[in-house]
Amino acid sequence: MSFSPATAREVDTLVIGAGQAGLATSCWLSRAGVEHQLLEQRPELGGAWQDRWDSFYLNTPNFAFLLPGMTYDGPEPDAFLPRDEVIELFRHYARRIAAPVQLGTEVTRVARADGCAAGGTGRGGATPGGGFAVDTNQASWLARNIVLANGAYQRPRVPASAAKLPEHITQLHSHDYRNPQQLPDGAVLVVGTGQSGGQITEDLLAAGRDVHLSVSACPEAPRRYRGQDTFYWLLQVNLHGPDYGINGLQAEQLPSPAARFTCNPLISGNDGGHSIRLRDLGRRGVRLHGHFEGTDDDVLVFSDDLAARMALVEASFGQRMQVMLDTYIAAAGIEAPLAEPVPAVDWQPSSSGSRLDLGAEGITSVIWSTGYGLDFGFLDIPVLDEWNYPRHLRGVTEVPGLYAVGLPWLTRHASSTVGAVGLDAEYVAGQIAWR
Template identity: 85%
Template structure:
């Protein structure tokens, strides 16, 4: 494991908060620019948020998209998918290879301006960084702690009976964690869909509460769908196709919309909610709360199924087709969508947990950003740092690795390095 940078009186030029993919990519470019820096990681081991995935998890993006700075996948299966443990090991090997100066087991509890005479005496810059292992002074600070910090659980979860086992997807590892009985999964983003499949494979009865996350084909026009998304992220603007650029978002809230419902398991596949229903999953609408001991869901299951199935054809497909045509790529024609009118016999608008034998609830309801340690007024109404290409309005304060930082795939392994390179260059220029 690389040794942390040591300086007199805990002073460092640049402090990087977080040593996941964003922090390590930033470290790579800072080292190449000759900038002294230190990465603080609250976890006892490297591997970032991938360590919070369940036992059967496979990366949702193909191996060809593992594109950290200075390292690309060169193995024999570019279109295959890596298991969680392999992903973690790759990040640990990467940190060793680039000699990232990481200090593990160090939680950052406060970042503030170093604006007092005592703070600035002998310091190289403007931030006081308090941690569980002491205080540092830094000229620059990079917020690279990611978007998967604070699990979101509805407040009404507190009203569920105490005998019901509740877990957020953050803490789910395998079906053996759960007591015997049926399981309710709330949320149909990638985690909700994949955990539902994990439970089905273990023979569990599953109830599934739908969100509005879109379905998408795993493969489209001869390539993995993420291949086309990556190409549009990288080259779309050159053809006037800017739908995946941050500036084209309809509102700041769109930065937090969920990703398409796909999986990297079993060689990669699409997840279709109607098919899950045919396999025995009891589908419900959006979770609304509790009423007289029952769980209540929106009574719009047919409309909600139609919505998630139509989203790809309405938004993503035209953009990908336009790019393929504009770039002159010889790709197979798109397959015609197959109409599927299956509906469950019941709408599933109410669920009595005890009557249905439900003993567990898994909240696959996403995450919120957590910058609670930041005592600098730089966050917007969505708790997202105000910035331009990762450079905040506060001199010396930066952010990397957030969704839609500059474009759709900014937080992914494939493209986090581009934003990290820009931020590191800005730091070096100071």
């Protein structure tokens, strides 16, 4: 629906997206007395968790559910919630905070209103900066403020060379994978060893499927470290590290903008939570390959560096993250047991070369666990950098009245997680209330 000033609805603040970032922002805006509306393109609440496969469990423990107005207070703080319970938890949260959500509403364009009245013509007409004109598939809006809360999992990324695979090969991005039964009989190739790739590989193994796995550079990590879930320590460093001069998980310390999109440690919340080790997968029968490079007819080409790649994946935690966590534990004066020894390297992959013949190996399906890209295609405002990331300071963009919440590394490593998104939402809501 194209913008129509005559029929546009007016509101002080529009929040685009009603996942965890949008709901947290709504909670803080309500507390500040700011009139607002959330627009959610999905027909039901539950955010991107609805795009996870059937056997998915939340990767962060229950104690990390720290949304404003509702934190976990149950009997199992160290347990992990299955997908459907996660979805229902967010729906319950929306009801609890009385979030004003309009479902089934896709935002198609956000532009400056150029002086049009916004935020209510009865309260003084045009607002500072002119406000924003918003088109959706349902109605037009005039808003004094816009909060971009549409998430970090917007546009599934698939290599361009995927289009060259034979037509009889079933291809799915992890976004669309639900269970092994949706795949035809035959072996499966999983491309990518982030959390999704590792967990889907385990899901396929449990179903008795033959699996090939293309190894990326995502680090392995212990599920538990020095007496706590590893995410406990990561969250503490995110939230309290600067108090002790430890800033490695703060956004301003990133070596480059590209580092905002590096993958998370290879762990799982399934089966009570566990580490995923590539060598363990290989020992269980998974055929490991190097990084996916492209296609040559029915043959897939991988980097010929599997041994070095696995060594890098295994060493990454100890080289950076472990040092940071140990430094924090010491600086905070926390008594914690010593780290358990690193498992011995007692299994080596057989040489699979750099080429994989799909037909010869009986591979009928490829699952692209290759991550997501940001998608702000509806923004008709020049505020994005070369990485399609809004230029901002603590979620306040360079455009007056335009804000962002819930993006990876918005202010810190955990900005897009349920453990820290509420902090950024609180700051942004405070800026809106002050404005």
